[in-house]
Amino acid sequence: MGRLRKLLIPGVDKQLLVKDATKVMPDLARRRFISGGASLGALTLLTGCDVLDSSSAEEMLKRVSKFNDAFQAFIFNPDAMAPTFPESAITKPFPFNAYYEIDDAPEIDGADWKLEVRGLVDNKKSWTLEELYKLPQVKQVTRHICVEGWSAIGSWTGTPLRDFLKLVGADTRAKYCWFQCADKEGYNSPLDMRTALHPQTQMTFKFGDEILPRAYGFPMKIRVPTKLGFKNPKYVISMEVTNDYKGGYWEDQGYNSFSGS
Amino acid sequence: MSSLTATRTTTSPSKVIQPAWVRAMHWTNAVAIILMIMSGLQVYNASPLFRSLTFSHSITLGGWLGGALLWHFAAMWLLMINGLAYLITGFATGRFAKKLFPISIRGVISDVTAALTFKLSHDDLSKYNQVQKILYAGIIAVGIVIVLSGLSIWKPVQLQYLTALFGGYDIARYVHFFCMSAIVAFLAIHVLLALLVPKSLRAMIIGR
Numbered sequence: 474m475g476r477l478r479k480l481l482i483p484g485v486d487k488q489l490l491v492k493d494a495t496k497v498m499p500d501l502a503r504r505r506f507i508s509g510g511a512s513l514g515a516l517t518l519l520t521g522c523d524v525l526d527s528s529s530a531e532e533m534l535k536r537v538s539k540f541n542d543a544f545q546a547f548i549f550n551p552d553a554m555a556p557t558f559p560e561s562a563i564t565k566p567f568p569f570n571a572y573y574e575i576d577d578a579p580e581i582d583g584a585d586w587k588l589e590v591r592g593l594v595d596n597k598k599s600w601t602l603e604e605l606y607k608l609p610q611v612k613q614v615t616r617h618i619c620v621e622g623w624s625a626i627g628s629w630t631g632t633p634l635r636d637f638l639k640l641v642g643a644d645t646r647a648k649y650c651w652f653q654c655a656d657k658e659g660y661n662s663p664l665d666m667r668t669a670l671h672p673q674t675q676m677t678f679k680f681g682d683e684i685l686p687r688a689y690g691f692p693m694k695i696r697v698p699t700k701l702g703f704k705n706p707k708y709v710i711s712m713e714v715t716n717d718y719k720g721g722y723w724e725d726q727g728y729n730s731f732s733g734s
Numbered sequence: 735m736s737s738l739t740a741t742r743t744t745t746s747p748s749k750v751i752q753p754a755w756v757r758a759m760h761w762t763n764a765v766a767i768i769l770m771i772m773s774g775l776q777v778y779n780a781s782p783l784f785r786s787l788t789f790s791h792s793i794t795l796g797g798w799l800g801g802a803l804l805w806h807f808a809a810m811w812l813l814m815i816n817g818l819a820y821l822i823t824g825f826a827t828g829r830f831a832k833k834l835f836p837i838s839i840r841g842v843i844s845d846v847t848a849a850l851t852f853k854l855s856h857d858d859l860s861k862y863n864q865v866q867k868i869l870y871a872g873i874i875a876v877g878i879v880i881v882l883s884g885l886s887i888w889k890p891v892q893l894q895y896l897t898a899l900f901g902g903y904d905i906a907r908y909v910h911f912f913c914m915s916a917i918v919a920f921l922a923i924h925v926l927l928a929l930l931v932p933k934s935l936r937a938m939i940i941g942r
Contacts, residue, residue, distance in 0.1 A: 534801075537808040548892055555891045556898075616903060618890065621799060622781035624903055699891050727800035729807065734891040 542731040546665060549733055555673055555698035558614045563681065564625035569688045570702065571656065572722075579655040579708040583692045589711035592651075595642025602692050606678060608632040608640075613673055615698035617705070618734055620723075629696040630679035635670045643714045645670060651719045652695060655708040662706050662721035664697065665731065673698050676709075701732040751859045751937040756829070759820045760938055766816060767917065769795065769809035774914060776802030783911055807888075814881055821874075833862055834871045842868050856931050873920045880913035 569575050587599040612630040638645060650669040654660040668674060675696040678685055685691045690707025697705050703723045713719075724730045752760075772795035779788050780799040796802025824830040841864035848854040849865055862870065886897035886906045900906035928935045936942075 534804040534808055537811070538804055541807050548889075550892060553892055553894070556894055616890070618903065619781070620803070622777065622887075622907060723800075727804055729803065734889060 538727075538729050541729055545729075545731040545733045546667070549667060549699075551667055551671055553699075555613075555615045555734065558616070558626050560614060560628065562626045563614060563628055567625055567627050567680070567689070568623070570619060571707075573657055575688055577657055578687055579657070580687060581655060581692055581708060586692050586710075588693065588709065590641055590713075591711060592713040592715045593644035593647045594638075594714050596640075598641075602678075605632070605676070605693070608637065610678065611675070612679075612682075613675065613696070613698065615673065615696075617698075617702050619702040620728060620732065628681045629675060629677045629694075630682065631675045631677035631693075631696065633672060634674045634676055634695065635672065637676055638669065638714070647714045648716045649714075649718065651713045651715055652706040652709050653711045653713075654706050655710050656722075658722075660706065660708075660722040661719070662704055662724065663719055663730065664695070664700075664704065668697060668699055668733070671697075671699055699734050701728075701734065703728060704732050749860070750941045752941050754941065755823055757938055757941060759816055759823075762812065762816045763820070766809050766813035767921075769805055770813055771914060771918065772796075773802040773805035773809065777806060778911065783908060810884065817877060817881065821878075824874075830871075830874075834867050834874075837864060837867045837871060856934070859934055859937055869920065869923070873917065876913050876916045876920070880910060880917065883907075883910040883913060 569578075571578065583602045587601055588605065589599050590597055610630050610632055612628060614626060614628045616624050616626050618624045634650070635645075638650070643650075645666060648666055649663040650666065651663045652661060654662075664674075673696075677690070677694045677696040678692070680686060680689045685694060690709070693709045694707040695705060695709060718730075721730070772793060775789040776794035776796045777799060779794065780802075782788050791797075794802065796805045845854060845864040849863075854863060854865075882896060883900055883906045885893055886900050887903065887910055890897040890903045890906075897903055897906055900909050928938070
């Protein structure tokens with residue numbers, strides 16, 4: 474609530490603001506995870522910590538999740554490649570998955586679109602699709618694993634992100650590449666720099682040898698086979714190299730931020 | 735102090751059946767496994783393996799997928815650290831060798847028959863019968879497999895050889911689910927029998 478209050482701006486209709494805020498929570502149940510702690514009241518006796526107090530349970534869970542971020546970063550092996558598969562293993566049809574229906578997916582005009590590059594980079598020029606298409610591309614057939622549990626094998630072709638980071642003179646000692654996207658309600662997600670520099674992390678322009686269709690993130694997605702699917706931004710409009718943790722659409726709602734595979 | 739030692743040696747029924755480390759780890763495991771099962775069922779609901787099988791909110795933990803994953807990936811540390819300590823102590827103290835083995839098929843069959851006809855003796859709780867031996871040894875094995883299959887779902891790239899051992903990511907999910915089902919089935923029998931033989935429950939609480 475404290476956070477919401479901070480967001481109130483003089484002159485802005487508070488009711489409309491709350492209405493908008495509720496829309497950002499596609500499923501109210503999402504916010505209910507704390508209440509799950511209450512049904513565990515009996516466990517208080519055994520564990521000695523007050524599970525009944527939902528805010529302390531939430532605090533504890535958040536702290537463990539931060540520890541899990543650090544643990545996953547520690548065991549992340551930059552030389553471990555995600556397994557690759559033959560083309561015959563590709564899942565058809567490859568599922569569309571988002572927090573909105575496919576009809577609400579961003580419709581971007583490739584001719585107008587530009588990738589904005591910000592933050593700790595030497596060259597902050599914006600890139601047109603035509604310019605990006607000229608960069609060397611590689612193909613990967615890897616498994617996309619959703620945080621929900623299902624998985625699907627797809628074929629993605631594009632430029633390794635680390636090549637692009639080198640090209641724009643990014644400070645690769647920075648902590649994150651933060652992506653902003655055109656999805657409704659503004660999807661964004663931070664990617665830790667070591668994962669951004671992983672050889673298989675890709676600025677993707679093609680799916681299954683065809684120009685990336687709207688369903689899978691036209692004009693550009695970031696394919697990260699060492700992360701869960703929700704850390705693979707689609708409809709990317711900007712990239713910022715930064716030392717600040719700027720949060721993310723799903724990360725802010727409770728998904729573990731590192732979420733490495 | 736000397737009088738305490740004296741009573742212990744003279745009265746044999748008061749001998750410790752379940753040492754303190756077994757009791758502490760047993761109840762820690764009980765908390766961890768219940769948290770893991772309840773949050774795991776909520777995670778399962780996000781993408782059910784079987785179309786007609788989903789679980790009611792009343793038995794799940796976390797409220798939604800994100801909350802359930804927070805619980806699951808917190809309780810896993812409790813489960814894994816406690817479980818590892820239990821395995822190490824169980825082997826090092828010789829408790830596993832002494833209590834759980836040997837197991838013979840004939841012995842299991844005759845003890846199952848005796849149990850079903852209510853002829854199985856529970857006079858000496860310090861000795862496990864063949865049914866207990868196979869169930870306890872079996873559930874430890876299932877515990878190891880559920881942790882390994884869980885790790886291979888969590889880290890299919892970093893631990894890809896482990897994931898491959900299970901036949902790949904998708905099969906590892908099924909293995910993880912069936913291990914959970916086996917643990918729930920074990921729990922049902924285990925709790926029922928503990929209630930039918932209350933002194934066994936007492937031994938797991940106060941040790942004797």
